[in-house]
Amino acid sequence: MTQTIKAPSAPKVFQPGSFALRDTWFPLVHTNQIRRRPVRRTVHGEPVVFYRGRDGSVLAADAEPETPSSRRPDSGFLDRTGHYPLIERYGYAWVWYGDPDNASPDLLPCIPHTPQEGLPRRFEATVVYDCTYELVCENLLDLTHADFLHSKLTGDALSEDDVIDVQSTSETVTMIRTAHGRPIPQIQKALARGATTQNVRAVTITYVRSGLCVLHGDFNPGMAMPMIHPTNPESRTRCRVPATFNPKHMPALGRALFPLSAHPVGRQDNWALRKQNANYLDPGRRRPDRADLSSRFDKASLRYRKLYQQLVTRQQAGDFSYLPDADIARDTSEELGINTRP
Incomplete structure (x- = not known):
């Protein structure tokens, strides 16, 4: 479905980098890069640390697992388990940046030209x-x-x-x-x-x-x-x-x-x-x-x-x-x- 935008023109004053849009999925890292050691990334200045759980699944939090609570940043985007909502698809770890209660797989983009399991590392x-x-x-x-x-x-x-x-x-x-x-x-x-x-x-x-x-x-x-x-x-x-x-x-x-x-x-x-x-x-x-x-x-x-x-x-x-x-x-x-x- 397409929508006609009624505004007659683009805004005269464009200020990139001035606002952090939220409540969306970010494909922050290729999952094959997440191994034994944690991998750090950032979204709009917020820290995201990826690591593997005991069952091998990818997890994302605002600090490394061993970090005491007194030294963790005060993030409002973690779910009840203390993690960012996360989906593995197309070879990426997608993190939900926003209210975790609004996270839905129905808001993850469809990318039909790439296998859901991703591609070998040489294509990255x-x-x-x-x-x-x-x-x-x-x-x-x-x-x-x-x-x-x-x-x-x-x-x-x-x-x-x-x-x-x-x-x-x-x-x-x-x-x-x-x-x-x-x-x-x-x-x-x-x-x-x-x-x-x-x-x-x-x-x-x-x-x-x-x-x-x-x-x-x-x-x-x-x-x-x-x-x-x-x-x-x-x-x-x-x-x-x-x-x-x-x-x-x-x-x-x-x-x-x-x-x-x-x-x-x-x-x-x-x-x-x-x-x-x-x-x-x-x-x-x-x-x-x-x-x-x-x-x-x-x-x-x-x-x-x-x-x-x-x-x-x-x-x-x-x-x-x-x-x-x-x-x-x-x-x-x-x-x-x-x-x-x-």
């Missing part, structure tokens, strides 16, 4: 960005940035046509970019079998509360790249992305090596996002008389800003509920374009 990569998570989400909803920063991998801006379609609910934004006749990018030429152009369908579904982005880029002829891109907020200047890749239509060696591209691609994005973040957070760099610039390709990012601000306004008023159209757990196979290539 973790990238850290020096910015708020909202800016990374915007970046992924505006995939035209890839035409300039990642052109050797995904191609440049040349094409016969290039169309951006945006759909949304009160909780999600879906960006679908369709382009025909794009020149084969340098890194994909070996996969295109002599073709000189390709058609591209790139999809990003962003879950606004958590910053989770689920992507599928289909470059035909060439590779297809289903991807899980959690954008977990740690602070106003840091977010962590434990990504999972599921490359298609490439040799086994290429599938195994592709996740390594996350690090150079992440550095390229971070180079721009770090500077952008400083402009938003430093009052001395902001100009109240000048609104952010945008183009027709920013439609999804502007929609994201509107939904984000609407959620902030509701939660500031004490409303953490999900509206009837949210449909967080819907099957997104058709949106993502899974298994549509002959």
Whole structure:
């Protein structure tokens, strides 16, 4: 289900990193990284410590198991057992950040291009960005940035046509970019079998509360790249992305090596996002008389800003509920374009 947002435009003043949206599931860590020693993560400044129980199950609390109660942080998000509500799925430990009584598996996103048990560790990569998570989400909803920063991998801006379609609910934004006749990018030429152009369908579904982005880029002829891109907020200047890749239509060696591209691609994005973040957070760099610039390709990012601000306004008023159209757990196979290539 989609919803038409009645606000005429995105908010003139966007303040990323100023509010912690809650009552949502965060995929904070790959479960295969949780072994004998505890693993520490952070959500909106709140500590989350993962460890294995005696039966091997994954548990999450605000401190290590041996920590005396007098030294534990005063967290209001633990359940009656002293743990965060947790679900293991798609290879992640998902932690509920918010009122534990509101935690429901029905609010966990459906990710149809990834097995529920997850993928082998070689398909995983973790990238850290020096910015708020909202800016990374915007970046992924505006995939035209890839035409300039990642052109050797995904191609440049040349094409016969290039169309951006945006759909949304009160909780999600879906960006679908369709382009025909794009020149084969340098890194994909070996996969295109002599073709000189390709058609591209790139999809990003962003879950606004958590910053989770689920992507599928289909470059035909060439590779297809289903991807899980959690954008977990740690602070106003840091977010962590434990990504999972599921490359298609490439040799086994290429599938195994592709996740390594996350690090150079992440550095390229971070180079721009770090500077952008400083402009938003430093009052001395902001100009109240000048609104952010945008183009027709920013439609999804502007929609994201509107939904984000609407959620902030509701939660500031004490409303953490999900509206009837949210449909967080819907099957997104058709949106993502899974298994549509002959």
